[in-house]
Amino acid sequence: MANRIEKDTMGTVEVPEGAYYGAQTQRAINNFPISGLKPHRALVRATIRIKKCAAQANMTTGRLDRELGEAIVKAADEALSGVLTDQFVVDPFQAGAGTSHNMNVNEVLANRANEILGGKLGEYGRVNANDHVNMAQSTNDVFPTAMRLAALELAQELDGELRHLSEALSRKGMEFDHILKSGRTHLQDAVPIRLGQEFSAWGIAVENNRAGIERAFPGLRELGIGGTAVGTGLNAEEAFIDLIVEGLARETGEELTRGESLVERMQNMDPFVALSSSVKGAAVNVIKLANDLRLLSSGPRTGLAEINLPAMQPGSSIMPGKVNPVLPEVTNMVCFQVMGCDLTVSLAAQAGQLELNVMMPVIAFNTLFSMEIFKNCLRQLTTLCITGISANEERCRSYLDQSVGLATVLAPSIGYAAAAEVAKESAKTGNSIRQVILERGILTEEELEEVLSPYPLTTPGVHGKE
Numbered sequence: 001m002a003n004r005i006e007k008d009t010m011g012t013v014e015v016p017e018g019a020y021y022g023a024q025t026q027r028a029i030n031n032f033p034i035s036g037l038k039p040h041r042a043l044v045r046a047t048i049r050i051k052k053c054a055a056q057a058n059m060t061t062g063r064l065d066r067e068l069g070e071a072i073v074k075a076a077d078e079a080l081s082g083v084l085t086d087q088f089v090v091d092p093f094q095a096g097a098g099t100s101h102n103m104n105v106n107e108v109l110a111n112r113a114n115e116i117l118g119g120k121l122g123e124y125g126r127v128n129a130n131d132h133v134n135m136a137q138s139t140n141d142v143f144p145t146a147m148r149l150a151a152l153e154l155a156q157e158l159d160g161e162l163r164h165l166s167e168a169l170s171r172k173g174m175e176f177d178h179i180l181k182s183g184r185t186h187l188q189d190a191v192p193i194r195l196g197q198e199f200s201a202w203g204i205a206v207e208n209n210r211a212g213i214e215r216a217f218p219g220l221r222e223l224g225i226g227g228t229a230v231g232t233g234l235n236a237e238e239a240f241i242d243l244i245v246e247g248l249a250r251e252t253g254e255e256l257t258r259g260e261s262l263v264e265r266m267q268n269m270d271p272f273v274a275l276s277s278s279v280k281g282a283a284v285n286v287i288k289l290a291n292d293l294r295l296l297s298s299g300p301r302t303g304l305a306e307i308n309l310p311a312m313q314p315g316s317s318i319m320p321g322k323v324n325p326v327l328p329e330v331t332n333m334v335c336f337q338v339m340g341c342d343l344t345v346s347l348a349a350q351a352g353q354l355e356l357n358v359m360m361p362v363i364a365f366n367t368l369f370s371m372e373i374f375k376n377c378l379r380q381l382t383t384l385c386i387t388g389i390s391a392n393e394e395r396c397r398s399y400l401d402q403s404v405g406l407a408t409v410l411a412p413s414i415g416y417a418a419a420a421e422v423a424k425e426s427a428k429t430g431n432s433i434r435q436v437i438l439e440r441g442i443l444t445e446e447e448l449e450e451v452l453s454p455y456p457l458t459t460p461g462v463h464g465k466e
Contacts, residue, residue: 004122015122020087022107022122022129028100034093039101040368044088045080046149047105050142050225051133052076053247057240058135068113068127075112084108092365096358098143106133136236136244138228140266140356145225145248147364151275152220152254154371159210161378162282166206168386169289173200180454181306181396182403189403194458195306195391202289209282216275221256223248224265230355231263269349269357272367279370280342283335286378290328290335293385297325306396310388327385334377341370400452402426406433409451412462414442 003014008023015026055072058064078084087108094100106129113127114120127133134142177196184190225248226241228234233241241258249256259265299305315324344366348359357363400406407423422440426433437443443451451457 006122018121020084020108020111020121021089021104022111022124024100024103024129025090025107028090028094028104032091032094032100034091037092037365039088039090039092039104040150040365040372041085042150042153042368043101043146043364044085044105046146046153047102047142048076048079048109049149049248049251050137050145050244051105051109052080053244053251054135054137054240055133056247057243060243061237061239063237063240064132064135067117068132071113071116071127072109072133074116075109078112079109084112092361094361096361097139097356098146098361098364099139101361102134102139102142103129106130109133136226136228136240140229141225141227141231141262143360143364144266144269145223147360147367148220148223148271149248149252149254150364151272151367151371152217152252154368154375155213155217155220155275155279158279158371158375158378159213161375161382162206162210162213165286165378165382165386166203166210168382169199169203169206172386172389173197173203176391178454179391179393179396180400180452180457182399182405189405191405191408192400192403192452192454192457194454195396197458198292202285202292205285205289206282209278209285212278212281213275216271216278219271219274221254222259222265222271223256224259224262226258227262227266231261231266233262263355267352267355267357269345269352269360269363272345272363273349276342276345276367276370279374280339283338283374286381287332287335290331290381293328293389294325304395304399306392306399308390308392309385312384327381331377331381334373338370338374341366401432401434404433406437406452409457410437410442 002017004017005012006015006023006026007013008027010027013023013026015022019026052073055064055069055076059066059069088104090100090104110124110127110129110133111121113133114124117126119125119127173196175196176199177194179195180192181195182189183193223245224231225244226233226236228236241262245256245258248254293307293309296304296307297309300308309325309327311323312326313323315322315326345363348363348366349357351357351359404423404426407419407426410419410422422433422436422442425431426436429436431439434448437448438445
């Protein structure tokens with residue numbers, strides 16, 4: 001591939017001839033071949049929107065020539081449509097604060113704007129990446145603002161998938177509400193519970209996690225754009241600050257506000273700590289859900305097998321007919337990764353010094369990456385697993401009849417000690433609690449069926465006591 005020669009403040013650099021990025025982006029490509037990854041799509045979009053709204057604000061204040069500004073806006077709109085996606089190439093693990101990412105976007109938009117005005121790539125004859133695309137801005141206020149906008153976008157997508165999961169679990173809760181089964185505590189027999197109650201409780205837990213994530217939104221909506229280098233607003237007019245915030249609100253549809261202190265908005269990463277922590281909390285509950293699904297579906301002959309998960313693929317290269325719970329398994333893996341991302345965000349957030357946190361790129365990567373994989377995983381778990389779960393009612397009833405937890409039902413009527421004797425005899429003889437109850441004449445068959453009525457037995461009250 002042929003190259004062109006570009007010049008920046010450090011000298012000359014060879015850049016691929018057809019590239020829309022320039023010298024500073026190329027230096028970052030050369031310096032940071034770390035992960036082989038590209039910047040997250042949401043972070044790129046957010047940064048482009050900032051450049052578009054900055055150009056519009058600068059034209060309104062009269063600082064930016066309208067012809068140049070309109071070319072930048074047109075280039076930004078093209079980039080937002082996906083035309084220049086392959087030109088945003090800086091590795092997420094890069095120089096501190098995100099300068100390379102910011103300059104990548106500045107250079108791409110400057111080159112395209114010059115091209116729109118009749119110029120050639122790499123010449124910057126009319127539109128300059130620093131002087132025009134980056135006007136009234138600094139990486140130090142652009143990058144954290146882009147992080148906030150991108151995080152809001154991904155968090156709302158995640159919120160939707162959590163809602164779908166919660167709704168699917170709630171529907172299964174209603175479907176299975178009539179099925180009485182043995183509860184388990186310490187992985188040992190416990191008092192009866194309805195299978196529907198287990199599913200409904202999982203749905204409520206997920207819904208509570210949704211609310212926790214949404215509580216992080218207000219902090220993300222408070223922007224520090226216009227603070228420029230250290231939050232003091234040097235080289236950015238007051239009017240520009242208000243205009244760009246208003247423009248971003250229109251562009252994103254978010255209720256964005258100017259930060260009470262632009263200095264504080266630049267120094268602290270606490271909105272991302274709050275968001276990441278809430279996402280981790282959701283992952284913890286989803287791990288519990290996935291593990292419970294694996295337990296309840298274990299078998300099919302030598303496990304619990306109280307529910308059936310949809311069969312998705314062969315489970316073994318050597319054991320014919322084996323089918324594994326692949327969706328809960330991948331869910332666990334993703335949730336473990338989410339938890340690891342949260343630790344990285346916490347460590348990076350406390351690593352800021354004075355007026356800037358230079359660890360923003362790794363905070364951005366882990367925050368966005370964790371939400372991306374989590375939402376994608378939840379979508380698959382909901383659509384390919386939860387919605388297709390069926391119940392083995394006979395297996396649930398069989399376990400319930402054998403469960404020593406049934407003795408607890410008798411305690412209000414015959415006392416704890418006598419009920420314990422029933423439980424011990426069941427454990428010693430292998431006979432079910434039902435059999436022991438009937439053999440001892442504690443209850444008749446009709447009375448026992450009434451005692452084991454699913455709803456009175458699994459709702460508050462002292463069951464079986466007049």
